[in-house]
């Protein structure tokens with residue numbers, strides 16, 4: 001994982017996050033506020049880290065009829081099989097473990113497969129303008145499991161965007177394991193390790209269609225071409241980042257998504273205290289996105305999370321600075337963390 005940390009440190013220096021206004025006032029955008037509260041994440045061994053991400057799904061909520069597609073069972077079975085293979089690869093000893101590892105794995109595989117199949121079906125049902133071959137950017141990929149339905153059901157080139165070195169390290173295992181062919185997985189940190197130029201990295205990332213899975217640290221998102229992405233997904237991530245993080249992700253989302261492209265969100269639909277206070281659903285409306293579907297459910301009562309999807313109706317893109325000016329104001333100080341924010345202007349001024 002050291003190479004990922006080094007890549008982050010280089011980017012912090014190169015992009016000017018270590019000094020001046022951006023550092024002292026806003027803070028850098030590559031923090032996982034929830035994850036960074038768990039320093040043990042940085043000390044656990046590989047297989048235990050994998051479990052952490054696999055087990056982010058551990059509850060089952062029935063799939064409502066309005067979400068079901070004709071290939072629902074097929075996709076769910078595919079997920080179960082792929083996740084089971086992945087677990088056999090990493091936990092061949094599961095039955096020997098004195099903890100109930102084997103039965104726990106079964107639960108996590110089942111719940112994870114269910115949750116991701118629900119994501120797929122919701123997208124399939126509601127993103128009616130998606131074509132047969134798309135570019136899909138997933139923000140904050142966790143295990144990386146959006147890639148499975150994306151490659152199989154949406155015939156995509158899949159971009160996994162990640163800011164946490166620990167998460168990135170886990171995704172390396174998963175994404176390499178599920179890569180559909182030798183040489184179909186591109187890891188931008190590896191390119192940097194071999195001193196490939198940023199220009200060449202960008203060409204490889206955007207123009208070489210032999211890659212089906214592109215692993216991109218969030219600090220390299222500027223390398224993704226404008227208007228090149230058809231679908232963005234962000235599940236259980238947008239309310240776990242800092243002020244700077246949400247502005248960075250939203251500004252690049254507005255830049256890389258093509259007009260008519262979709263932005264799918266699934267999370268509690270609530271802001272969490274101590275992270276940031278920018279209502280990202282409203283922000284999307286203000287920068288020209290229109291909600292096309294939302295499942296009418298209560299989080300963790302009827303369903304896990306609240307799925308909703310927006311369509312980008314404009315050609316406009318907004319820079320980090322523009323969004324910062326509109327949603328924070330000139331004088332806000334957010335660098336010290338969500339509970340010590342100063343001079344925040346509450347009323348966003350942005351007009352589309």
Ligand SMILES: C[S@@+](CC[C@H](N)C(=O)[O-])C[C@H]1O[C@@H](n2cnc3c(N)ncnc32)[C@H](O)[C@@H]1O
Pocket residue numbers: 029030031032033035056139140141142143161162163164167168218234235236237240241242245249
């Ligand atoms: C709760 S997990 C959700 C994982 C996955 N989206 C899912 O639904 O299974 C949050 C994920 O977002 C990533 N993340 C956190 N902060 C981020 C940021 N500022 N930029 C990009 N990704 C971030 C975390 O590292 C982790 O992979």
